[in-house]
Amino acid sequence: MIEAIYSNVKGNIDLQFASPYNLIYGRNGSGKSSIIHSIELGAFDTAFDAAGKDVRSKADLRFLAPIGTELFCHLTVDGEEVDWGDRSDRFDNVVSMAMDALTGGHNRLVEFLLEHMDDDHPVTIDTPGWKAQVKHHGSYRKALLTMMKSTKSSIQESRKRMRELDVVKDFLKYNNLSQWQAEGEHTRAGLRNMEAFELKKAIDIEVIDFLKRAFDSLEDEINRYLPEQIGRAEFSETRGRIRLGIGEGVVVPSGVETVALAVALAGALLGGPRALFILPDRAYDPITLGRVMRCLRNVPCAGVFVQTTVLPEDYDFMSLGWDLVRA
Numbered sequence: 001m002i003e004a005i006y007s008n009v010k011g012n013i014d015l016q017f018a019s020p021y022n023l024i025y026g027r028n029g030s031g032k033s034s035i036i037h038s039i040e041l042g043a044f045d046t047a048f049d050a051a052g053k054d055v056r057s058k059a060d061l062r063f064l065a066p067i068g069t070e071l072f073c074h075l076t077v078d079g080e081e082v083d084w085g086d087r088s089d090r091f092d093n094v095v096s097m098a099m100d101a102l103t104g105g106h107n108r109l110v111e112f113l114l115e116h117m118d119d120d121h122p123v124t125i126d127t128p129g130w131k132a133q134v135k136h137h138g139s140y141r142k143a144l145l146t147m148m149k150s151t152k153s154s155i156q157e158s159r160k161r162m163r164e165l166d167v168v169k170d171f172l173k174y175n176n177l178s179q180w181q182a183e184g185e186h187t188r189a190g191l192r193n194m195e196a197f198e199l200k201k202a203i204d205i206e207v208i209d210f211l212k213r214a215f216d217s218l219e220d221e222i223n224r225y226l227p228e229q230i231g232r233a234e235f236s237e238t239r240g241r242i243r244l245g246i247g248e249g250v251v252v253p254s255g256v257e258t259v260a261l262a263v264a265l266a267g268a269l270l271g272g273p274r275a276l277f278i279l280p281d282r283a284y285d286p287i288t289l290g291r292v293m294r295c296l297r298n299v300p301c302a303g304v305f306v307q308t309t310v311l312p313e314d315y316d317f318m319s320l321g322w323d324l325v326r327a
Contacts, residue, residue: 002303007038007073007084009064014019019323020303021296025311026327032307035327036278037064037306041084042075043091043276091302094258094266094275102253102262104243107152110207114145116269119214123206144207151200174277208240218268225267225299227291256282260292267299275301284308290315297321
């Protein structure tokens, strides 16, 4: 558990936490984001800007400190001091990871699911090296993920090489020099690209089938942490593209619904002693905020931090183990 923060992010932060579950409450501009940035720096050696962009450059992060001072951030975690710059891998920023999977398109979501789900069942792909991959990983799911990433990388590399050779061919032609060597290499790169592309198509088909067989169990796990009033999380597959949405017709969520779905997805696949649930600043209404907090209270994690300008309604959060942190 994160027990305390001491930092000079946007001024001075010196806080003690009495619970793993924390509601950071205050008006706009009261300093809620300063507290969150301090937690992010100490836990992940990074911070996130208003658009959710991951900022790692020390040259950029130094602007979080007042002008003329050096940025510092100290966390106390289970009695141990953790400083920004220690490159601690103690925690995972699970809501950010789930948000990235939900908003990053088909490939991002597929890779996220293959990397973090537990389901596994036999898959056969007629290509050299498949059995060796399965044996190496001891998992069909992990072998699929590895093959998916490697074929994607091969396609990118061969296309990059073909573009480079196009430039070489044009240069040789312009200077009346022999092109045969560049043309031969270009042809070979094209063949490698075609082979990788055909393999990727075969793998993509198996990946979709693999995931579809797990949809029901995945949905059940996700819906354990999604407020019923928001709707039911459902997967859909159309023309080889997978998406995760809410309700009949699998509506793509937005705003607070996206946050709630990300929390549920993270709870289902990423919950555990490494998981920090840091919710992005959104215009929560009191009723929805209470519902999301109720679900968060049941997620296995190392800690929860929710920043808001309103207090929840219909949820007695203080008596259920939450700490109110006034910014």
